[in-house]
Amino acid sequence: MFFASFIKNSATFATKTILAKTLEQHINHYFRESERLSKQKLVSSIKEDFPHWSDNTINMYLSKLKKEGKISTPSKGIYELGSISLFNPEVSGSLKKIYNKIKLEFPFITYCVWDSAWLNDLMQHQPFKHYLVVEVEKDASEHVFGFLNETLKNVFLNPNEEIFNRYIQNLDDVVIVKNLVSEAPLIETHKIVIPALEKLLVDMLADTNLFSAQQNETRFIMKTAMEKFAINKLKMKRYALRRNRESEVEKLINIGLAKKD
Incomplete structure (x- = not known):
């Protein structure tokens, strides 16, 4: 049987x-x-x-x-x-190591990791620096920051514009720990949780200090992203609403669609 x-x-x-x-x-x-x-x-x-x-x-x-x-x-x-592919960036060994260290120490928290260099392929002008970023649920962010600060150098927690200008822009191998917005769109690749591209595109408009190198290319980045990758626009708009960037995202999507046509 x-x-x-x-x-x-x-x-x-x-x-x-x-x-x-x-x-x-x-x-x-x-x-x-x-x-x-x-x-x-x-x-x-x-x-x-x-x-x-x-x-x-x-x-x-x-x-x-x-x-x-x-x-x-x-x-x-x-x-x-779809001349289009799924967003599946290469996760470096350094980023994997950070992710797994956090997972061992804090197995029950929600977090993701990413590299600001992941947007470079969508840009015309390449930034000189890149950052490794850890986004952690708000209640755990200080604990994760303290944990990483014990073994890594140049770790910053929710840096503001002054910290970026005075310190971060002059350093290499920077790790930034920041609060993760609730219900942010995340994906998993090779057992590593990373932001969905929809999230990064919205954050690019909201976190202008972290994404300072992208601010003059937001239209080009959105257009290129829509041409290269499968993007869930409804998901992006929902997240944009949470970040109070819905009108800006809507405008960039419309520009991108018009240029594709």
Whole structure:
């Protein structure tokens, strides 16, 4: 009985894999006349080729293709082909070491780590310096700062503009510990929790001291990010609302979409 169940499950998995691959092979064909399609139009085209598929089945495979970067949703209810990939920056050995040190010492807190150099590929002019950043839930940030300060040099907690100007900009190998905004969009890559790109793009507008090198390129960065990566604009807008930057984000998104068209 177990063997029969195993065979049945294996056959089902194989069938789903074949169907997903089949849709992937068709997807370029649906966009042959237009770079963008409404969900209604795309689903209608799929049903012409796969009349036995239910709406749930189609939604499942569209979600899979979106996660793989094969298609993207530049706005609600609109699909386009993805020359687009998922945001998956390289996490350096130094950043991994910091993340794992915190995880061992504070296993139950919420935090993420990132490198300001991750935005360099989206910029025209490359900054001379970069920072390693640890964002920690507010109640634990001072404890994490004290812990890291015992073994690392040049660690700063929630630095203001004066601290940036007087100290940080003149130092190398800086680690910044700052409060993590609640419900911030985070992702996990190789067992390391990092900010989603949507979060970094909003923070770029809110944390002008930390992102001082990006302030003259916010339009270019947003446009490039939208061209290169699959971005969930609804997620970005929700986070922007929490950071009181919704109008600025909306404006940059519209500029980016207009330039893509």
